Amino acid sequence: MALDSAVRQAFEQALSPADVISDPVQCRAYECDGLTGYRVVPDLVLLPRDAEQVAAAVRVCHERKVPFVARGAGTGLSGGALPVADGVVISVSRLNKILEIDPVDRRAVVEPGVTNLSITKAAAPHGLYYAPDPSSQQVCTIGGNIAENSGGAHCLKYGFTTHHVLATEVVLADGTLVTVGTDTGEQAGPDLRGVVLGSEGTLGIVTQATVRLMRVPESVQTLLADFPSIAAAGEVVSDVVAAGIVPAAIEMMDTLAIEAAEEAVHAGYTVGVPAALIVELDGPAEECGVQFEQVKAICEKHGCTRLHIAGSADERAAIWRGRKAAFAAVGRISPDYFVQDGVVPRTRLAEVLDRIAAMGAEAGLRVANVFHAGDGNLHPLVLYNADAGETEQAEHLSGGIAELCVEMGGSLSGEHGIGTDKACSMPRMFSDDDLATMQRVRAAFDPDGLCNPGKVFPTPRLCGERPGKYQAHPLEASGKIERV
Amino acid sequence: MTSAATVLRPQDLGEVQAALRDTTGPLQIAGAGTAATWAGLLAPVDAVLDTTALTGVITHNPGDMTVAVRAGTPLAALHDELAEHAQHVSLDAARIAEGATVGGLLATGDAGPAALVFGSLRDVVIGVTLVLADGTVARAGGHVIKNVAGYDLAKVVHGSYGTLAVVAEVVLRLHPVPKAAVTVELPCSLAEAAEVAARVLGGPTEPAALEWTSDDLLLLRIEGTAAALEARTARVRELLGAAAVVAGGSGSSRDAGGAAGAGGADGAGGADGAAINAGGADGAAGGVGGAGHAGGDDPWARHAALTRGDPAAAVVRIGVRPSRLPALLASLPVMAATAGLGTGVATVTVPAGAVADVHARVHAAGGTSVLRARPAGAHLPAWGPPPSAVGVLRAVKHAFDPDDRLGPGRFDPWM
Numbered sequence: 001m002a003l004d005s006a007v008r009q010a011f012e013q014a015l016s017p018a019d020v021i022s023d024p025v026q027c028r029a030y031e032c033d034g035l036t037g038y039r040v041v042p043d044l045v046l047l048p049r050d051a052e053q054v055a056a057a058v059r060v061c062h063e064r065k066v067p068f069v070a071r072g073a074g075t076g077l078s079g080g081a082l083p084v085a086d087g088v089v090i091s092v093s094r095l096n097k098i099l100e101i102d103p104v105d106r107r108a109v110v111e112p113g114v115t116n117l118s119i120t121k122a123a124a125p126h127g128l129y130y131a132p133d134p135s136s137q138q139v140c141t142i143g144g145n146i147a148e149n150s151g152g153a154h155c156l157k158y159g160f161t162t163h164h165v166l167a168t169e170v171v172l173a174d175g176t177l178v179t180v181g182t183d184t185g186e187q188a189g190p191d192l193r194g195v196v197l198g199s200e201g202t203l204g205i206v207t208q209a210t211v212r213l214m215r216v217p218e219s220v221q222t223l224l225a226d227f228p229s230i231a232a233a234g235e236v237v238s239d240v241v242a243a244g245i246v247p248a249a250i251e252m253m254d255t256l257a258i259e260a261a262e263e264a265v266h267a268g269y270t271v272g273v274p275a276a277l278i279v280e281l282d283g284p285a286e287e288c289g290v291q292f293e294q295v296k297a298i299c300e301k302h303g304c305t306r307l308h309i310a311g312s313a314d315e316r317a318a319i320w321r322g323r324k325a326a327f328a329a330v331g332r333i334s335p336d337y338f339v340q341d342g343v344v345p346r347t348r349l350a351e352v353l354d355r356i357a358a359m360g361a362e363a364g365l366r367v368a369n370v371f372h373a374g375d376g377n378l379h380p381l382v383l384y385n386a387d388a389g390e391t392e393q394a395e396h397l398s399g400g401i402a403e404l405c406v407e408m409g410g411s412l413s414g415e416h417g418i419g420t421d422k423a424c425s426m427p428r429m430f431s432d433d434d435l436a437t438m439q440r441v442r443a444a445f446d447p448d449g450l451c452n453p454g455k456v457f458p459t460p461r462l463c464g465e466r467p468g469k470y471q472a473h474p475l476e477a478s479g480k481i482e483r484v
Numbered sequence: 485m486t487s488a489a490t491v492l493r494p495q496d497l498g499e500v501q502a503a504l505r506d507t508t509g510p511l512q513i514a515g516a517g518t519a520a521t522w523a524g525l526l527a528p529v530d531a532v533l534d535t536t537a538l539t540g541v542i543t544h545n546p547g548d549m550t551v552a553v554r555a556g557t558p559l560a561a562l563h564d565e566l567a568e569h570a571q572h573v574s575l576d577a578a579r580i581a582e583g584a585t586v587g588g589l590l591a592t593g594d595a596g597p598a599a600l601v602f603g604s605l606r607d608v609v610i611g612v613t614l615v616l617a618d619g620t621v622a623r624a625g626g627h628v629i630k631n632v633a634g635y636d637l638a639k640v641v642h643g644s645y646g647t648l649a650v651v652a653e654v655v656l657r658l659h660p661v662p663k664a665a666v667t668v669e670l671p672c673s674l675a676e677a678a679e680v681a682a683r684v685l686g687g688p689t690e691p692a693a694l695e696w697t698s699d700d701l702l703l704l705r706i707e708g709t710a711a712a713l714e715a716r717t718a719r720v721r722e723l724l725g726a727a728a729v730v731a732g733g734s735g736s737s738r739d740a741g742g743a744a745g746a747g748g749a750d751g752a753g754g755a756d757g758a759a760i761n762a763g764g765a766d767g768a769a770g771g772v773g774g775a776g777h778a779g780g781d782d783p784w785a786r787h788a789a790l791t792r793g794d795p796a797a798a799v800v801r802i803g804v805r806p807s808r809l810p811a812l813l814a815s816l817p818v819m820a821a822t823a824g825l826g827t828g829v830a831t832v833t834v835p836a837g838a839v840a841d842v843h844a845r846v847h848a849a850g851g852t853s854v855l856r857a858r859p860a861g862a863h864l865p866a867w868g869p870p871p872s873a874v875g876v877l878r879a880v881k882h883a884f885d886p887d888d889r890l891g892p893g894r895f896d897p898w899m
C-alpha cells in the first residue's frame with residue numbers, strides 16, 4: 001500500500017476505524033464503475049455517515065495531499081468513479097436519507113446516496129415526481145446524477161439534472177462546506193451551481209441537494225410504432241418536431257436492439273422490423289389528446305407497419321421496460337459490448353447511423369442502436385467477443401463513433417460523461433484554450449488537483465501523445481464558427 | 485459615470501480578442517445598456533467594450549431547434565428572425581422589448597414569467613464563446629441540446645454582470661412558439677392570489693405563467709394547441725372563480741411584436757369578458773417610467789412595466805421559496821411589484837432608503853436578492869450577505885481576470 005499507516009489513522013480519526021476499509025480484497029469491490037474495462041484498486045475506501053464526516057475526510061486529503069474519488073452507486077458508464085492509485089474512494093452510500101419532501105413548493109432535499117427512483121417514490125403520495133429518469137434510475141444515486149448531469153428518456157421535454165437541481169451543498173477540495181444555488185431559479189451572482197452540475201466529481205463532493213419535483217401529468221399517451229426503415233422513423237421525428245410538438249420522449253431502436261430487448265423482457269416489440277419508435281406525450285388531457293392524434297397521423301403518413309398504443313399503465317410500463325432493458329439485454333446476443341453516448345444534431349441521425357453501420361462493417365463488428373431520437377443522443381452498442389480477441393477493435397470502433405459525432409457537429413457525450421473513457425478525445429471537441437479555461441475553473445475550486453484527478457481532461461499519462469495538436473472543429477472548418 | 489472612458493466597438497470576435505489583449509486597465513462590458521445600473525455601482529473604467537456591433541445569427545438549424553448568435557444581438561431582433569419558423573427563445577424578461585441583447589440577458593441572469601416552465605437563460609444556453617481579460621478565447625458546450633462534455637462555462641457567466649469574461653457568442657436551444665395562448669386575469673390581493681396559485685399548481689392545468697402584479701391582479705397564461713385551448717381556459721376559469729376573465733391583448737408580451745399568428749386571439753375564439761384593466765394599472769404603475777410598450781389592455785406589457793419599476797426609486801430582484809414570498813413581500817415597503825407565485829421570483833420597487841432592509845429580510849427568509857435599479861448615482865447596497873461559496877467566486881474571478889479589470893465594483897463588497 002502506498003498510503004502509509006499515519007494517513008490511514010488520520011482517516012480513522014476523522015471517521016471511525018470501522019468506516020475505513022483498507023483490506024485489499026474489500027477495496028477491490030470499488031475498483032471500477034460501470035465501465036469495467038478500467039480498474040484501479042484504491043488504497044482505502046471511506047464510508048462517511050454524514051456531510052461533516054465527508055468534510056473531515058476531505059480535510060485529511062487536503063492536509064496530506066491524498067487524491068480522492070467520490071462514488072455513488074458506481075453505475076456510471078464513463079469511468080468517472082474510477083479510483084486513482086495512491087488515493088482513496090469516498091463513498092456517499094451511507095448519506096442516503098431523504099431529508100424533506102415539500103409538496104407545497106414542490107421540492108425535495110436529499111442526501112447524495114439516495115437513489116434517483118426513491119425520490120420519485122417518496123414524492124408519489126403527493127402526486128409529484130422527480131423528472132430526470134436515467135435507465136439505471138432504480139440503482140443510480142442523485143449524487144452520481146449531479147456529477148454526470150444525467151439525462152434519461154424524458155429529458156427532451158423536461159431537461160436534464162441541471163434543470164432540476166436548484167442547490168447543492170458541496171464539500172470543496174479543502175474540506176470546507178458551501179452551498180451553491182438557491183431555493184429558486186433566481187440567484188445573486190454567477191451560477192456556480194451550474195458549474196458543479198456535470199463536473200464529474202472534479203470540483204468537490206456533493207453532500208446534499210435540493211431538487212425540483214414536478215406534478216405528475218394529468219394524461220400520458222404512449223405509442224410504439226414499427227417502420228420499414230430508420231430513415232422513415234427519422235422523418236416521423238422531424239415531422240413531429242416541425243409540428244411544434246415537444247414529446248415527453250421520443251426513442252428509436254434498430255433491429256438488433258429490438259431483438260435483444262424482446263428476447264430479454266418480452267415487451268411486445270416486433271422482432272425483425274428495421275426500426276421502432278416510442279413516442280410519449282404528456283400534459284393536460286385536452287392538449288395531450290389533440291397532439292397524440294397528430295403524432296399518430298404522422299406515423300401513418302410515413303408508412304408505419306404497426307402502431308401499438310399503450311392501453312393501460314401496464315402496457316406503457318412494458319414498452320418502457322423493453323427500452324430501458326436494452327443495454328443489458330444486448331448481453332444476450334453478444335458476450336461483450338461497449339456503450340457509446342455521442343450526440344449529433346437530430347437532423348443528421350439517419351446520416352450518422354449509415355456511417356456507423358459502415359464503420360461496423362469495416363471493423364467486422366455488429367453495432368446495435370438505441371437512442372434518444374428527439375435530442376440526437378445516440379447509444380450505439382458495439383458488440384464483440386473478448387475471448388476472440390476483438391476488444392481492441394471494439395474499443396477503436398467505439399471511440400471512433402464518439403469522435404464521428406463531434407465531426408458531425410455534435411458532442412462526445414450526451415449524458416454518460418467524459419470520465420476516463422473519453423478524456424483523450426476531448427481535444428477533438430475543444431481547443432487547448434477551451435480546455436485551459438475549464439482548467440482555470442478547476443484550479444479555482446481545487447488548486448491541488450486532488451478531486452477526482454485524471455477525469456474529463458486529457459493527461460499525457462492517460463493519453464500518451466494523443467492529445468497533441470488541435471484540429472479544426474468541423475463547425476469551424478465549414479465556416480459556421482470562427483476561431484481566432 | 486464613464487464619460488471619459490474610451491469606447492471600443494469590436495466588429496467581430498477577433499476584434500474583441502484584440503481589444504482585451506492590447507489594452508490594460510479597468511474595462512466595462514456594455515450591451516444595449518438596458519441594465520447599466522443593475523448590481524453594484526461601476527467604479528471608473530478606462531474603456532467601455534461595446535458589444536452592440538457583434539450582431540446577427542451565425543447558424544440557425546430550424547430542424548434541430550438551435551441557434552448560434554453573436555452576443556450583441558437584441559433578443560427581440562432574434563425573435564423577429566426566428567418567427568417565420570414559429571420558433572423562439574423561451575425567455576420573456578421585461579427588458580427584451582427595450583432592446584436587451586442576448587449577451588446582456590445572459591450576463592444579468594434575467595428571466596420573465598415564462599421561467600415557470602422554461603427557467604431562465606441558464607436553462608436554454610447550450611454553448612458559449614467567451615473572451616477572457618487576457619484575450620483568451622474559450623468555447624464551451626456546443627450546438628446540440630444534450631451535451632455533457634467539459635465544464636459548462638455558460639453557467640459561470642450567467643449572472644456575472646460583465647465581471648468574468650466578454651460573452652461573444654451564444655448558442656441557444658429554441659422552443660416552438662405556442663400555436664395559441666390566452667391569459668386569464670383575476671382581480672385579487674397578493675394573499676388571495678397565493679391561495680389561488682397553490683390550487684392551480686396543485687392541479688393539472690399546467691399554466692405557462694402565473695404572476696401577481698401590484699395592481700392587484702393575478703395573471704395566468706395558458707399556451708398550447710388552438711383546439712385544446714378553449715377547454716383548458718374553461719377549466720382554469722372554473723378554478724379561479726367567477727371574477728376571472730380572459731384578458732385582452734396578446735397571450736404573451738414577448739410574442740406581441742414577433743411571431744405572427746401566434747397571439748392569443750385565435751385560440752381563445754369567442755372568449756367573452758373584457759380585460760379588467762381599468763383603475764389598477766394607472767394607480768400602482770402611474771409613476772413608472774420607460775413603460776412605452778405598456779399597451780393599455782395587454783396584461784403582460786403592464787407586467788413588464790411594473791417589473792422594470794420606477795427608476796426614481798430602487799428596484800430589487802428577489803428569489804425565495806414560493807410559499808414564503810407573500811409574507812416576505814407583505815413585510816416590505818413595496819411601491820410596485822410583480823411576483824411569480826410558482827417561481828418564487830419577484831421584482832419590487834421600494835424607496836431607496838429601504839434597500840438594505842430588503843436585502844436583510846430576504847436573506848432572513850432564506851432568499852437571494854440583487855439591486856436592479858437605483859436613483860442615478862445613488863450609493864445603495866447592491867447585494868445581500870455573501871453566499872457561503874463567495875471564496876470560490878473570488879477564486880474564479882481571480883482565475884479569469886487576475887488583474888481585476890472587468891466590471892470593477894459590480895460585486896462590491898463580495899469581490
